Amino acid sequence: MNDEISKLIDLQKLDSEIDGFDKAIHAREQEISDREQSISDKDAEIEKCRERSARLEQLQKDLKFELEEAQAGIKERQNKMMRVQTSREHQALLKEIEENKRLIKSHEERLLQIMEQQEQLEKDVAELENLCAGEKELLDEEAREVKKAVTKINTRKKTVLKKRKALAPELQSNIMKRYDMLREKRNGTAVVQAINGVCQGCFMTIPPQQANEIRKGDQLSFCPTCQRILYYQPEKESVDV
Ligand SMILES: [Zn+2]
Structure with missing residues (x-):
C-alpha cells in the first residue's frame, strides 16, 4: 500500500480516538451540568414558593385587619341601635350589620383557604429542600468521580496526541x-x-x-x-x- 495512504489511515485512527476522548469528556461533564441545572431549577422553585407564601401572609394580615374592623363595626352599630328613634334608621343599621357579617364570613372562608395553601406550600418547600439536599450530596460525589475519570481520559488523550504530533509532519x-x-x-x-x-x-x-x-x-x-x-x-x- 502507498505509504501516504497508510499514514492517512493511521492519522484517521488517532484523530477518531482523540474525538472519542473529547466526546467522553464532554458526556461526563454534561452529567455534572445536568445535575447542577436540576438543583438550580429546584432552588428557583423553592424561591417561588417562598415568594408566594410571603404574598399570602400579607394578604392574611390585610384580611384579618378588615375582619377586625368589620367586627368592631358591628359592635358600634349594635350600640347605636339602642339609641336610634326611627325604624328607618334601625333598618339602615341592620343592613350595615348584615353587610359586615357577610364580609366577615367571606373573609373567614378566604383565611381558611389561605391557611391550607400555606400548609401545602410549606410541604412543597420541605420536599424540594429534601430533594435538593440529596442532589447536592450526589453532585459532590459525581463531581469527584467525573474529575477522576476526566483526568484518566486526558492522560490517554495526551499519549495519542503525542503520536499524532509525530505523524502529522510526515504527510504532505x-x-x-x-x-x-x-x-x-x-x-x-x-x-x-x-x-x-x-x-x-x-x-x-x-x-x-x-x-x-x-x-x-x-x-x-x-x-x-x-x-x-x-x-x-x-x-x-x-x-x-
Ligand atoms: Zn463516499
Missing part, C-alpha cells in the same frame, strides 16, 4: 489540508474503507475502474460522492495500529 501539506477540510465537513471522518466497491463513508457505489485502483492502493483515491479518501483493507490482513 496539501494532503493534510484536504484531510483537515474533509474532517471538518464530514463529521470527523476523512479516510474510510471501500468494501465491495462501496464507500463506507457515504455508502455509495464507486465506479468499478476506481474500485480496482483503490484495491491496488498505488495512489490516493477520493470518493466521487462524498470526496472522502478511500482505501482497501484486505480481509485477512491484521489492522495496523
Whole structure:
C-alpha cells in the first residue's frame, strides 16, 4: 500500500480516538451540568414558593385587619341601635350589620383557604429542600468521580496526541489540508474503507475502474460522492495500529 495512504489511515485512527476522548469528556461533564441545572431549577422553585407564601401572609394580615374592623363595626352599630328613634334608621343599621357579617364570613372562608395553601406550600418547600439536599450530596460525589475519570481520559488523550504530533509532519501539506477540510465537513471522518466497491463513508457505489485502483492502493483515491479518501483493507490482513 502507498505509504501516504497508510499514514492517512493511521492519522484517521488517532484523530477518531482523540474525538472519542473529547466526546467522553464532554458526556461526563454534561452529567455534572445536568445535575447542577436540576438543583438550580429546584432552588428557583423553592424561591417561588417562598415568594408566594410571603404574598399570602400579607394578604392574611390585610384580611384579618378588615375582619377586625368589620367586627368592631358591628359592635358600634349594635350600640347605636339602642339609641336610634326611627325604624328607618334601625333598618339602615341592620343592613350595615348584615353587610359586615357577610364580609366577615367571606373573609373567614378566604383565611381558611389561605391557611391550607400555606400548609401545602410549606410541604412543597420541605420536599424540594429534601430533594435538593440529596442532589447536592450526589453532585459532590459525581463531581469527584467525573474529575477522576476526566483526568484518566486526558492522560490517554495526551499519549495519542503525542503520536499524532509525530505523524502529522510526515504527510504532505496539501494532503493534510484536504484531510483537515474533509474532517471538518464530514463529521470527523476523512479516510474510510471501500468494501465491495462501496464507500463506507457515504455508502455509495464507486465506479468499478476506481474500485480496482483503490484495491491496488498505488495512489490516493477520493470518493466521487462524498470526496472522502478511500482505501482497501484486505480481509485477512491484521489492522495496523
Ligand atoms: Zn463516499
